[in-house]
Amino acid sequence: MRLFDVYMHGILCLVLLLGCGDSGGNHRTPDAPSVSDQDTLAGDTATGSDTPRQSPRAISTTVLVDSLAVNLNGGVGDVLFDAPDDTLSLTIIVHGTANGWYGIDSWIDPTGIALITPDWVTEAGNERGCFSCPVFTTQGAGASTTINPNRPESVVNPGTHTLQVVGFEGGFATDMAWVTVLAKRGDAWPVQGTVDLHFYFTGAQDWTASTAPDDSYFDAVIARFNALYSAIGIQVGEMTFRDIDPELRTVSIDPANDTLGALVANSQASLGDGAHIFFVEEILTGDPEYPSIPGVAAAVPNPPFLTGTIASGVVISTKGPLSVPPERRFLDPPAIGQTLCHEMGHLLGLFHTSEYDEVSHDQFADTPENDNTYLMHADGTGPKISDQQARALLANPLVMHDE
Ligand SMILES: [Zn+2]
Numbered sequence: 001m002r003l004f005d006v007y008m009h010g011i012l013c014l015v016l017l018l019g020c021g022d023s024g025g026n027h028r029t030p031d032a033p034s035v036s037d038q039d040t041l042a043g044d045t046a047t048g049s050d051t052p053r054q055s056p057r058a059i060s061t062t063v064l065v066d067s068l069a070v071n072l073n074g075g076v077g078d079v080l081f082d083a084p085d086d087t088l089s090l091t092i093i094v095h096g097t098a099n100g101w102y103g104i105d106s107w108i109d110p111t112g113i114a115l116i117t118p119d120w121v122t123e124a125g126n127e128r129g130c131f132s133c134p135v136f137t138t139q140g141a142g143a144s145t146t147i148n149p150n151r152p153e154s155v156v157n158p159g160t161h162t163l164q165v166v167g168f169e170g171g172f173a174t175d176m177a178w179v180t181v182l183a184k185r186g187d188a189w190p191v192q193g194t195v196d197l198h199f200y201f202t203g204a205q206d207w208t209a210s211t212a213p214d215d216s217y218f219d220a221v222i223a224r225f226n227a228l229y230s231a232i233g234i235q236v237g238e239m240t241f242r243d244i245d246p247e248l249r250t251v252s253i254d255p256a257n258d259t260l261g262a263l264v265a266n267s268q269a270s271l272g273d274g275a276h277i278f279f280v281e282e283i284l285t286g287d288p289e290y291p292s293i294p295g296v297a298a299a300v301p302n303p304p305f306l307t308g309t310i311a312s313g314v315v316i317s318t319k320g321p322l323s324v325p326p327e328r329r330f331l332d333p334p335a336i337g338q339t340l341c342h343e344m345g346h347l348l349g350l351f352h353t354s355e356y357d358e359v360s361h362d363q364f365a366d367t368p369e370n371d372n373t374y375l376m377h378a379d380g381t382g383p384k385i386s387d388q389q390a391r392a393l394l395a396n397p398l399v400m401h402d403e
Pocket residue numbers: 001002005006342346352378380
Protein backbone atom coordinates (compact mmCIF):
# COMPACT_ATOMS: atom_id res chain seq x y z
CA MET A 1 0.00 0.00 0.00
CA ARG A 2 1.35 3.42 -0.83
CA LEU A 3 4.57 3.60 -2.71
CA PHE A 4 6.56 3.32 0.45
CA ASP A 5 6.23 -0.39 0.71
CA VAL A 6 7.85 -1.15 -2.57
CA TYR A 7 10.59 1.29 -3.18
CA MET A 8 11.40 3.35 -0.15
CA HIS A 9 12.51 0.77 2.30
CA GLY A 10 15.22 -0.37 -0.06
CA ILE A 11 16.81 2.99 0.35
CA LEU A 12 16.19 2.96 4.04
CA CYS A 13 18.08 -0.24 4.57
CA LEU A 14 18.73 -0.72 8.17
CA VAL A 15 21.46 -2.60 9.65
CA LEU A 16 20.51 -3.90 13.01
CA LEU A 17 19.86 -7.59 12.75
CA LEU A 18 18.15 -8.95 15.80
CA GLY A 19 19.03 -12.36 17.06
CA CYS A 20 16.56 -15.12 16.45
CA GLY A 21 14.49 -15.43 19.57
CA ASP A 22 13.02 -18.75 20.53
CA SER A 23 9.83 -17.86 22.30
CA GLY A 24 7.65 -20.73 21.25
CA GLY A 25 6.00 -21.79 18.06
CA ASN A 26 5.90 -25.01 16.14
CA HIS A 27 9.30 -26.33 15.28
CA ARG A 28 9.53 -28.78 12.43
CA THR A 29 13.28 -28.92 12.10
CA PRO A 30 16.24 -27.32 13.85
CA ASP A 31 17.29 -23.87 12.69
CA ALA A 32 19.32 -24.03 9.53
CA PRO A 33 21.87 -21.38 8.61
CA SER A 34 21.01 -21.36 4.92
CA VAL A 35 18.16 -22.18 2.61
CA SER A 36 18.94 -25.87 2.45
CA ASP A 37 20.96 -28.60 3.98
CA GLN A 38 21.83 -29.96 0.58
CA ASP A 39 24.76 -29.57 -1.75
CA THR A 40 27.80 -27.96 -0.26
CA LEU A 41 29.38 -26.23 -3.20
CA ALA A 42 32.88 -24.95 -3.69
CA GLY A 43 34.09 -22.48 -6.25
CA ASP A 44 32.00 -20.28 -8.45
CA THR A 45 30.62 -23.00 -10.70
CA ALA A 46 27.79 -25.19 -9.61
CA THR A 47 26.00 -28.08 -11.17
CA GLY A 48 22.49 -29.29 -10.63
CA SER A 49 21.31 -31.46 -7.81
CA ASP A 50 18.69 -34.13 -8.35
CA THR A 51 17.54 -34.07 -4.75
CA PRO A 52 14.02 -32.69 -4.54
CA ARG A 53 13.50 -30.21 -1.73
CA GLN A 54 10.03 -31.49 -1.00
CA SER A 55 8.66 -35.01 -0.81
CA PRO A 56 8.02 -36.47 -4.27
CA ARG A 57 5.35 -34.52 -6.06
CA ALA A 58 4.37 -33.85 -9.61
CA ILE A 59 5.96 -30.44 -9.20
CA SER A 60 8.75 -29.82 -6.70
CA THR A 61 11.54 -27.36 -6.01
CA THR A 62 15.23 -28.25 -6.15
CA VAL A 63 18.04 -26.17 -4.71
CA LEU A 64 20.52 -25.89 -7.59
CA VAL A 65 22.91 -23.54 -5.81
CA ASP A 66 22.86 -23.17 -2.04
CA SER A 67 24.22 -19.92 -0.59
CA LEU A 68 27.33 -20.13 -2.77
CA ALA A 69 29.96 -17.59 -1.67
CA VAL A 70 31.03 -15.66 -4.76
CA ASN A 71 34.16 -13.53 -4.81
CA LEU A 72 33.46 -10.19 -6.43
CA ASN A 73 36.00 -8.25 -8.44
CA GLY A 74 35.12 -4.59 -8.64
CA GLY A 75 31.76 -5.52 -7.19
CA VAL A 76 31.02 -8.07 -9.94
CA GLY A 77 31.24 -11.88 -9.98
CA ASP A 78 30.18 -14.78 -12.22
CA VAL A 79 28.09 -17.81 -11.35
CA LEU A 80 27.29 -20.73 -13.66
CA PHE A 81 24.56 -23.25 -12.95
CA ASP A 82 22.77 -26.02 -14.82
CA ALA A 83 18.99 -26.02 -15.09
CA PRO A 84 17.48 -29.52 -15.45
CA ASP A 85 15.34 -30.45 -18.46
CA ASP A 86 12.10 -30.28 -16.51
CA THR A 87 12.67 -26.79 -15.07
CA LEU A 88 9.49 -24.70 -14.96
CA SER A 89 10.80 -21.64 -13.12
CA LEU A 90 14.13 -20.38 -11.81
CA THR A 91 14.61 -18.20 -8.75
CA ILE A 92 17.88 -16.33 -8.24
CA ILE A 93 18.63 -14.87 -4.79
CA VAL A 94 21.72 -12.67 -4.42
CA HIS A 95 22.26 -11.99 -0.75
CA GLY A 96 24.79 -10.72 1.76
CA THR A 97 25.07 -8.35 4.66
CA ALA A 98 22.35 -6.03 5.93
CA ASN A 99 24.48 -3.08 4.84
CA GLY A 100 24.83 -4.32 1.29
CA TRP A 101 22.92 -3.86 -1.96
CA TYR A 102 22.73 -6.84 -4.27
CA GLY A 103 21.44 -7.74 -7.69
CA ILE A 104 22.00 -9.33 -11.09
CA ASP A 105 23.87 -7.36 -13.74
CA SER A 106 23.38 -9.93 -16.49
CA TRP A 107 21.82 -13.37 -17.03
CA ILE A 108 22.58 -15.27 -20.22
CA ASP A 109 20.57 -18.44 -20.80
CA PRO A 110 21.86 -21.68 -22.44
CA THR A 111 20.64 -20.60 -25.88
CA GLY A 112 22.39 -17.23 -25.67
CA ILE A 113 19.31 -15.19 -24.78
CA ALA A 114 20.10 -12.26 -22.48
CA LEU A 115 17.32 -12.74 -19.93
CA ILE A 116 18.83 -9.79 -18.07
CA THR A 117 20.82 -7.52 -20.33
CA PRO A 118 24.32 -6.48 -19.22
CA ASP A 119 24.52 -3.01 -17.65
CA TRP A 120 20.75 -2.63 -17.63
CA VAL A 121 20.97 -0.30 -14.63
CA THR A 122 22.55 2.42 -16.76
CA GLU A 123 19.77 2.44 -19.36
CA ALA A 124 17.12 5.14 -19.29
CA GLY A 125 13.75 3.80 -18.21
CA ASN A 126 15.24 1.17 -15.91
CA GLU A 127 15.43 3.36 -12.80
CA ARG A 128 12.87 1.23 -10.93
CA GLY A 129 14.01 -2.12 -12.32
CA CYS A 130 14.82 -3.67 -15.68
CA PHE A 131 11.76 -2.90 -17.78
CA SER A 132 13.81 -3.56 -20.93
CA CYS A 133 14.82 -7.11 -19.88
CA PRO A 134 12.90 -10.31 -20.76
CA VAL A 135 13.10 -11.09 -17.03
CA PHE A 136 12.22 -8.17 -14.77
CA THR A 137 14.77 -7.63 -12.00
CA THR A 138 15.65 -5.11 -9.31
CA GLN A 139 18.49 -4.58 -6.90
CA GLY A 140 17.78 -4.71 -3.20
CA ALA A 141 19.09 -4.21 0.30
CA GLY A 142 20.29 -7.34 2.07
CA ALA A 143 18.94 -9.65 -0.62
CA SER A 144 17.51 -9.33 -4.11
CA THR A 145 15.28 -12.00 -5.62
CA THR A 146 14.47 -12.51 -9.30
CA ILE A 147 11.99 -15.13 -10.47
CA ASN A 148 11.85 -16.27 -14.09
CA PRO A 149 9.21 -16.19 -15.60
CA ASN A 150 7.90 -12.84 -14.37
CA ARG A 151 6.71 -11.28 -17.63
CA PRO A 152 5.44 -12.53 -21.01
CA GLU A 153 8.89 -12.29 -22.63
CA SER A 154 10.46 -14.56 -19.98
CA VAL A 155 11.64 -18.00 -21.11
CA VAL A 156 13.08 -20.86 -19.07
CA ASN A 157 15.51 -23.08 -20.97
CA PRO A 158 17.43 -26.08 -19.60
CA GLY A 159 21.22 -26.14 -19.67
CA THR A 160 24.03 -23.96 -18.40
CA HIS A 161 23.05 -20.44 -17.34
CA THR A 162 25.57 -17.67 -16.73
CA LEU A 163 24.91 -14.99 -14.14
CA GLN A 164 26.85 -11.88 -13.34
CA VAL A 165 25.99 -10.67 -9.86
CA VAL A 166 26.79 -7.37 -8.20
CA GLY A 167 27.24 -6.15 -4.64
CA PHE A 168 27.71 -2.69 -3.17
CA GLU A 169 27.99 -1.30 0.32
CA GLY A 170 27.91 2.39 1.11
CA GLY A 171 28.33 3.15 -2.57
CA PHE A 172 31.46 1.01 -2.90
CA ALA A 173 31.95 -2.41 -4.43
CA THR A 174 31.87 -5.32 -1.98
CA ASP A 175 34.21 -8.32 -2.08
CA MET A 176 31.61 -11.01 -1.61
CA ALA A 177 28.03 -11.95 -2.33
CA TRP A 178 26.12 -15.17 -1.81
CA VAL A 179 23.99 -16.74 -4.51
CA THR A 180 21.14 -19.22 -4.21
CA VAL A 181 19.33 -20.72 -7.20
CA LEU A 182 16.05 -22.61 -6.91
CA ALA A 183 14.36 -24.57 -9.70
CA LYS A 184 10.68 -25.41 -9.70
CA ARG A 185 10.47 -28.62 -11.70
CA GLY A 186 7.69 -30.67 -13.21
CA ASP A 187 6.09 -32.00 -16.37
CA ALA A 188 3.52 -29.25 -16.81
CA TRP A 189 2.91 -25.69 -15.66
CA PRO A 190 0.95 -25.64 -12.37
CA VAL A 191 -2.63 -24.49 -12.31
CA GLN A 192 -3.00 -24.46 -8.55
CA GLY A 193 -0.94 -24.45 -5.37
CA THR A 194 -0.75 -23.68 -1.68
CA VAL A 195 1.45 -21.35 0.32
CA ASP A 196 2.34 -21.93 3.97
CA LEU A 197 1.98 -18.89 6.21
CA HIS A 198 4.06 -18.21 9.31
CA PHE A 199 2.51 -15.57 11.56
CA TYR A 200 4.36 -13.52 14.17
CA PHE A 201 2.43 -11.66 16.86
CA THR A 202 3.46 -8.63 18.89
CA GLY A 203 0.18 -8.49 20.83
CA ALA A 204 -1.43 -6.07 18.39
CA GLN A 205 -5.21 -6.63 17.99
CA ASP A 206 -4.84 -8.75 21.15
CA TRP A 207 -3.76 -11.57 18.89
CA THR A 208 -1.22 -14.03 20.23
CA ALA A 209 0.06 -17.38 19.01
CA SER A 210 -2.46 -19.05 21.29
CA THR A 211 -5.53 -16.82 20.69
CA ALA A 212 -5.31 -16.08 16.95
CA PRO A 213 -6.03 -19.64 15.71
CA ASP A 214 -9.44 -19.51 17.47
CA ASP A 215 -10.24 -15.85 16.78
CA SER A 216 -13.16 -15.29 14.42
CA TYR A 217 -11.72 -12.10 12.98
CA PHE A 218 -8.43 -13.85 12.30
CA ASP A 219 -10.40 -16.62 10.59
CA ALA A 220 -12.02 -13.96 8.40
CA VAL A 221 -8.57 -12.65 7.44
CA ILE A 222 -7.55 -16.11 6.22
CA ALA A 223 -10.92 -16.56 4.50
CA ARG A 224 -10.35 -13.33 2.60
CA PHE A 225 -7.01 -14.63 1.34
CA ASN A 226 -8.51 -17.92 0.19
CA ALA A 227 -11.47 -16.19 -1.46
CA LEU A 228 -9.37 -13.71 -3.39
CA TYR A 229 -6.53 -16.04 -4.40
CA SER A 230 -8.88 -18.88 -5.33
CA ALA A 231 -9.37 -16.98 -8.60
CA ILE A 232 -5.88 -18.11 -9.60
CA GLY A 233 -5.87 -21.47 -7.82
CA ILE A 234 -3.82 -20.50 -4.76
CA GLN A 235 -4.90 -21.35 -1.19
CA VAL A 236 -3.39 -21.17 2.28
CA GLY A 237 -1.48 -24.32 3.19
CA GLU A 238 -0.09 -24.95 6.67
CA MET A 239 0.00 -22.14 9.21
CA THR A 240 2.28 -21.58 12.22
CA PHE A 241 1.83 -19.02 15.01
CA ARG A 242 4.56 -17.45 17.06
CA ASP A 243 4.83 -14.66 19.63
CA ILE A 244 7.64 -12.14 19.41
CA ASP A 245 8.75 -9.23 21.58
CA PRO A 246 5.78 -6.86 22.27
CA GLU A 247 8.28 -3.99 22.03
CA LEU A 248 8.15 -4.58 18.27
CA ARG A 249 4.47 -3.68 18.04
CA THR A 250 5.29 -0.34 16.42
CA VAL A 251 7.56 -0.38 13.40
CA SER A 252 8.90 2.55 11.38
CA ILE A 253 9.97 2.92 7.77
CA ASP A 254 11.05 6.52 8.39
CA PRO A 255 14.56 6.76 6.94
CA ALA A 256 15.66 8.43 10.15
CA ASN A 257 14.46 5.55 12.30
CA ASP A 258 13.94 2.45 10.20
CA THR A 259 13.07 -0.66 12.17
CA LEU A 260 11.41 -2.70 9.41
CA GLY A 261 14.47 -4.80 8.61
CA ALA A 262 15.12 -5.53 12.26
CA LEU A 263 11.53 -6.74 12.65
CA VAL A 264 11.43 -9.13 9.69
CA ALA A 265 14.91 -10.44 10.57
CA ASN A 266 13.01 -12.34 13.30
CA SER A 267 11.75 -14.72 10.60
CA GLN A 268 12.61 -18.30 11.47
CA ALA A 269 13.78 -21.00 9.08
CA SER A 270 12.69 -23.62 11.60
CA LEU A 271 9.03 -22.83 10.98
CA GLY A 272 9.17 -24.23 7.46
CA ASP A 273 9.13 -23.11 3.85
CA GLY A 274 6.52 -20.42 3.81
CA ALA A 275 5.76 -16.72 3.91
CA HIS A 276 6.66 -14.76 7.06
CA ILE A 277 3.99 -12.29 8.17
CA PHE A 278 4.34 -9.92 11.13
CA PHE A 279 1.34 -8.29 12.78
CA VAL A 280 2.06 -4.95 14.44
CA GLU A 281 -0.13 -2.20 15.80
CA GLU A 282 1.21 0.58 13.62
CA ILE A 283 3.63 1.18 10.75
CA LEU A 284 4.99 4.73 10.95
CA THR A 285 6.35 6.52 7.89
CA GLY A 286 7.70 9.83 9.17
CA ASP A 287 5.59 11.49 6.45
CA PRO A 288 3.22 13.99 8.10
CA GLU A 289 0.69 13.60 5.27
CA TYR A 290 0.45 9.80 5.61
CA PRO A 291 1.96 9.07 9.02
CA SER A 292 0.77 5.47 9.15
CA ILE A 293 0.20 2.75 6.53
CA PRO A 294 -1.66 -0.58 6.56
CA GLY A 295 1.15 -2.80 5.31
CA VAL A 296 4.70 -2.99 4.04
CA ALA A 297 6.80 -5.60 2.28
CA ALA A 298 10.49 -5.73 3.18
CA ALA A 299 11.34 -6.84 -0.36
CA VAL A 300 9.56 -7.63 -3.64
CA PRO A 301 9.67 -10.56 -3.84
CA ASN A 302 10.83 -11.83 -0.46
CA PRO A 303 13.72 -14.30 -0.85
CA PRO A 304 12.04 -17.75 -0.79
CA PHE A 305 13.37 -20.12 1.91
CA LEU A 306 15.85 -17.47 3.14
CA THR A 307 15.03 -16.22 6.64
CA GLY A 308 16.63 -13.90 9.16
CA THR A 309 17.46 -11.18 6.64
CA ILE A 310 16.16 -7.62 6.40
CA ALA A 311 14.24 -8.71 3.28
CA SER A 312 12.51 -11.75 4.79
CA GLY A 313 8.94 -10.78 5.57
CA VAL A 314 5.93 -8.53 5.31
CA VAL A 315 4.34 -6.45 8.04
CA ILE A 316 0.64 -5.77 8.54
CA SER A 317 -0.73 -3.06 10.78
CA THR A 318 -3.87 -3.69 12.82
CA LYS A 319 -4.50 -0.12 13.85
CA GLY A 320 -2.42 2.18 11.69
CA PRO A 321 -5.05 3.80 9.48
CA LEU A 322 -7.05 4.93 12.53
CA SER A 323 -4.36 7.51 13.23
CA VAL A 324 -4.92 9.04 9.79
CA PRO A 325 -7.78 11.55 9.27
CA PRO A 326 -10.76 9.76 7.64
CA GLU A 327 -10.49 11.73 4.43
CA ARG A 328 -6.94 10.50 3.96
CA ARG A 329 -7.56 6.86 4.76
CA PHE A 330 -7.35 4.59 1.78
CA LEU A 331 -8.09 1.41 3.68
CA ASP A 332 -10.00 0.96 6.89
CA PRO A 333 -8.53 -1.24 9.56
CA PRO A 334 -11.18 -3.97 9.39
CA ALA A 335 -9.73 -4.89 6.04
CA ILE A 336 -6.70 -6.64 7.52
CA GLY A 337 -7.47 -9.61 5.27
CA GLN A 338 -7.29 -7.38 2.20
CA THR A 339 -3.96 -6.00 3.40
CA LEU A 340 -2.71 -9.57 3.81
CA CYS A 341 -3.71 -10.31 0.21
CA HIS A 342 -1.91 -7.22 -1.10
CA GLU A 343 1.28 -7.74 0.91
CA MET A 344 1.34 -11.42 -0.08
CA GLY A 345 1.28 -10.24 -3.69
CA HIS A 346 4.45 -8.24 -2.98
CA LEU A 347 6.01 -11.08 -1.00
CA LEU A 348 5.47 -13.48 -3.90
CA GLY A 349 6.81 -11.07 -6.52
CA LEU A 350 4.26 -8.49 -7.67
CA PHE A 351 4.95 -4.76 -7.83
CA HIS A 352 2.25 -2.11 -7.87
CA THR A 353 0.32 -2.14 -11.13
CA SER A 354 0.24 1.65 -10.75
CA GLU A 355 1.65 4.05 -8.19
CA TYR A 356 -0.17 7.14 -6.98
CA ASP A 357 1.94 9.27 -9.32
CA GLU A 358 -0.10 7.66 -12.15
CA VAL A 359 3.00 7.39 -14.34
CA SER A 360 4.82 4.49 -12.66
CA HIS A 361 3.47 1.05 -13.60
CA ASP A 362 4.49 -2.58 -13.42
CA GLN A 363 6.14 -4.75 -16.09
CA PHE A 364 3.00 -6.62 -17.13
CA ALA A 365 1.15 -5.86 -20.37
CA ASP A 366 -2.23 -7.04 -19.10
CA THR A 367 -2.58 -4.94 -15.93
CA PRO A 368 -4.60 -1.79 -16.72
CA GLU A 369 -3.03 1.47 -15.62
CA ASN A 370 -4.48 3.39 -12.69
CA ASP A 371 -7.20 0.82 -12.14
CA ASN A 372 -7.73 0.26 -8.44
CA THR A 373 -9.96 -2.75 -8.99
CA TYR A 374 -6.64 -4.61 -9.21
CA LEU A 375 -5.19 -6.05 -5.99
CA MET A 376 -1.74 -4.69 -6.69
CA HIS A 377 -2.75 -1.09 -7.45
CA ALA A 378 -1.07 1.10 -4.81
CA ASP A 379 -4.49 1.41 -3.15
CA GLY A 380 -4.48 -2.31 -2.44
CA THR A 381 -8.25 -2.35 -2.19
CA GLY A 382 -9.25 -4.30 -5.30
CA PRO A 383 -9.56 -8.04 -5.91
CA LYS A 384 -8.30 -8.58 -9.48
CA ILE A 385 -5.18 -10.50 -10.48
CA SER A 386 -4.22 -10.63 -14.18
CA ASP A 387 -3.17 -13.76 -16.08
CA GLN A 388 0.43 -12.57 -16.34
CA GLN A 389 0.50 -11.76 -12.63
CA ALA A 390 -0.91 -15.23 -11.89
CA ARG A 391 1.84 -16.86 -13.93
CA ALA A 392 4.48 -14.93 -11.97
CA LEU A 393 2.88 -15.95 -8.66
CA LEU A 394 2.73 -19.64 -9.58
CA ALA A 395 6.42 -19.50 -10.56
CA ASN A 396 7.38 -18.71 -6.95
CA PRO A 397 8.83 -21.71 -5.04
CA LEU A 398 6.81 -20.71 -1.97
CA VAL A 399 3.71 -21.75 -3.91
CA MET A 400 3.83 -25.53 -3.56
CA HIS A 401 1.92 -28.11 -5.50
CA ASP A 402 0.43 -31.38 -4.36
CA GLU A 403 -0.24 -34.15 -6.77
ZN1 LIG B 1 1.85 -2.20 -1.90
